[in-house]
Amino acid sequence: MLALATGCQGQPQPTAQRTASPSPRMETPKSKADYKKELSPEAYHILFEQGTERAFSGALWDNHRQGTYHCAACKQPLFASGAKFESGTGWPSFYTPLSKTAVAQKLDKSYGMLRTEVHCSRCGGHLGHVFNDGPEPTGLRYCINSASLDFAEQKEGKK
Secondary structure, X not given: OOEEEEOOXXXXXXXXXXXXXXXXXXXXXXXXXXXXXXXXXXXXXXXXXXXXXXXXXXXXXXXXXXXXXXXXXXXXXXXXXXXXXXXXOOOOEEOOOOOOOOEEEEEEOHHHEEEEEEEEOOOOOEEXXXXXXXXXXXXXXXXXXXXXXXXXXXXXXXX
């Protein structure tokens, strides 16, 4: 029997509804062997072996700079800093992706839970999960692993 998904801190949470357009077809621009050579062992484990980092351990969970979060593997832009919020979970949390096609979703039945997994729509790298307990305007919380992201800071003077 499947249990309700647990939030990033282990609290029971409903799974997110698919509010974005259907998941785009994932294309891997490089082989997993190439990514394994380029990424840290932790980033590779999270992105391509569906791992996760410990709460409050990632480099970006407490990042407050303005800029864009990209997939650490293929560099596709995924989230804007303006959509980031403090969820208290210890992982970077966003209420919406940068575009409807930036991320893909799929049902995750691992560990006896029912959750919605979030992937980079370009390379298929695992990013985290999305839950229905986020702030307005979407009510969603994209709970993302820091190691699956690179951050590009906005240059001064640009908005």
